[in-house]
Each structure stands twice: as C-alpha cells, then as structure tokens.
Amino acid sequence: MKTKEIVFAVALILAGNGLLAQDKMKVDAKKSSVEWQGKKIGGKHHGMIQLESGFFEIQGNKMSGGTFVIDMSSITNLDLKDEGTNQKLVGHLKSDDFFGVEKYPTATFVLSESSDFVNGKATVTGEITIKGNTEKISFDVMKEGEAYTAKVEIDRSKFDVRYGSKSFFDNLGDRAINDIFTLDIKLVVS
Numbered sequence: 001m002k003t004k005e006i007v008f009a010v011a012l013i014l015a016g017n018g019l020l021a022q023d024k025m026k027v028d029a030k031k032s033s034v035e036w037q038g039k040k041i042g043g044k045h046h047g048m049i050q051l052e053s054g055f056f057e058i059q060g061n062k063m064s065g066g067t068f069v070i071d072m073s074s075i076t077n078l079d080l081k082d083e084g085t086n087q088k089l090v091g092h093l094k095s096d097d098f099f100g101v102e103k104y105p106t107a108t109f110v111l112s113e114s115s116d117f118v119n120g121k122a123t124v125t126g127e128i129t130i131k132g133n134t135e136k137i138s139f140d141v142m143k144e145g146e147a148y149t150a151k152v153e154i155d156r157s158k159f160d161v162r163y164g165s166k167s168f169f170d171n172l173g174d175r176a177i178n179d180i181f182t183l184d185i186k187l188v189v190s
Helices: 003-016 083-094
Strands: 022-026 033-040 043-059 062-071 106-114 121-130 133-144 147-155 177-188
Touching: 043 177, 062 121, 121 147
Parallel strands: none
Antiparallel strands: 022 043, 033 043, 033 177, 043 062, 062 106, 106 121, 121 133, 133 147, 147 177
C-alpha cells in the first residue's frame, strides 16, 4: 500500500470508531433562555435576554467548539411591575452607561475547549465579548437530555460597564452596584 492509502484507511477506521466524528448541534433559540441577575446594596434586579443564534460541536464526550450570539437589544426586566419604572431601568441598561446596545447590539461567546462530561457535567472555556471587549472565561455546563445549563458569573468591569461600579468610582456609598452579574443559561438543541 502507498502512504496515502494507509493514511486514508486509518482515517476511515478511526471515523468508523467515532474517534474523528464531530457532531454539530444547533441550539433552538426559541426554546433556550438566558436570565440575568444584577445586585446592588439593598436589592437586585433580574430579567431575560434572548439568544439570537448558537451552535456547539461535540467530539467524543466533550464540547470541542461553538459560537453563541445574544441579542442585547432584547434585555427585559421581570421584577419591576410599574411599567414606567421597568422601562426606565431597561432603557438605562441599554444605554452607554451599561451595555451601549445601539453601538454593540450583540454579545458573543466562542467556546474553545471543554473537559469530558462526567456525570453530566463538564467545564468549558472560551472568550466572551461584551461592548467590544473580549475576556477568557471558564464555567461548568450540565447536560440533561437535549438541554445544557450553566450559571455564569461575569465581572462587568472587565467589559467597560462602569455605571455604579466601585472599580471605577469612589464614594458611591449605597448607590454602588455589584460588578458581578449572573447569567442562568438553558440551551436546548434542535
């Protein structure tokens, strides 16, 4: 056999054993959810943000890659019942004080590596981009059936989200807002 034929035969054997197989899993944006929570002294707010699109690749027993896009203009608040107060907060979150949605309409996460799933849990690493700033993050993902869930803590100060942040301003007192906000993510594959 020639070298090319041997390499091709080995590749076929490995592919047949699933060692080279890679499945691309498309995320159903309508069935998936992203809930945010931000805290401040004496209170907190929470709401939803819509996933615009997403996919990840599975190779063996791990996530080998993927890209997820969040529509930042879809930010909503779920805890303020007064419509005027609710919309004032949502408008402020969309403003340049926070996420600058007009200039930065999306946020992205690009998954670059993952540990193997053990008992339905894996640790993923990738780069998240918010307001044009990119940071490397890692977090745990849980798999149950067709759903993948994660609780992700993000330090907004690393993405130039300055309003009410002690990282940027002194003497805020009880008007300070925590730098860490949380995303509770549920991804459903289609």
